[in-house]
Amino acid sequence: MQIISTNIGKPTTISWNGKQEETGIYKYPTEKSLLLEQENVEGDAIIDRKHHGGEFKACYLFSSDDYPYWREKYPQLEWNWGMFGENLTIEGLDESKLRIGNIYKIGNSLVQITQPREPCYKLGIRFGTQEILKQFIDHERPGTYVKILKVGEVQTGDTMELVKESENTLTIQQFYKLLFARKKDKAILKLALNNDGLPKSKKEKLKKYV
Numbered sequence: 001m002q003i004i005s006t007n008i009g010k011p012t013t014i015s016w017n018g019k020q021e022e023t024g025i026y027k028y029p030t031e032k033s034l035l036l037e038q039e040n041v042e043g044d045a046i047i048d049r050k051h052h053g054g055e056f057k058a059c060y061l062f063s064s065d066d067y068p069y070w071r072e073k074y075p076q077l078e079w080n081w082g083m084f085g086e087n088l089t090i091e092g093l094d095e096s097k098l099r100i101g102n103i104y105k106i107g108n109s110l111v112q113i114t115q116p117r118e119p120c121y122k123l124g125i126r127f128g129t130q131e132i133l134k135q136f137i138d139h140e141r142p143g144t145y146v147k148i149l150k151v152g153e154v155q156t157g158d159t160m161e162l163v164k165e166s167e168n169t170l171t172i173q174q175f176y177k178l179l180f181a182r183k184k185d186k187a188i189l190k191l192a193l194n195n196d197g198l199p200k201s202k203k204e205k206l207k208k209y210v
Contacts (some may be wrong), residue, residue: 001160004064005029005089007082009045023124027082034153036148037107041087056114056199062086063093064144095173101166101197109152116142116176144172168195184209
């Protein structure tokens with residue numbers, strides 16, 4: 001897997017339900033390397049600290065392989081890397097193979113796969129329609145957040161190399177499907193509840209389905 005683009009955002013004012021608010025979802029490619037810190041990417045705009053940034057969402061990764069699919073659905077948009085609010089656009093990133101808990105070396109940083117991205121209305125604002133939320137869920141290619149185990153720099157051209165594979169086989173895609181499934185798969189649910197890479201808050205919400 002290779003880093004195709006490093007992306008960063010500044011606070012952008014948007015209008016939602018008649019109110020003005022700021023968002024950091026408008027990210028654009030930068031020629032600079034990114035410093036992956038323990039709770040965020042240095043210099044990146046994170047407005048809503050409740051839902052973005054922090055230990056388990058320090059950096060967001062999205063696959064460049066999915067861009068052709070979305071470009072075809074939204075040809076009217078001005079396309080560039082970072083459209084999904086990702087800090088790192090990565091070629092070959094495959095959520096069906098990314099186990100939650102896997103540890104990777106990216107640049108000179110170490111990261112751990114933690115959880116998929118769940119879309120919110122701000123993605124809809126960037127794409128000009130809230131319809132993309134259901135489309136994004138149905139496509140089942142959400143990208144992934146990571147926890148930073150070793151602070152380090154990442155630049156375009158760097159690779160994402162597996163250092164340690166989790167013994168728990170739960171993948172980002174399996175967990176993503178589980179989150180939105182009306183009927184929870186008991187085997188996948190068990191994997192999730194026993195996965196040390198997942199945030200405790202996620203597992204707590206799933207216990208009611210046991």
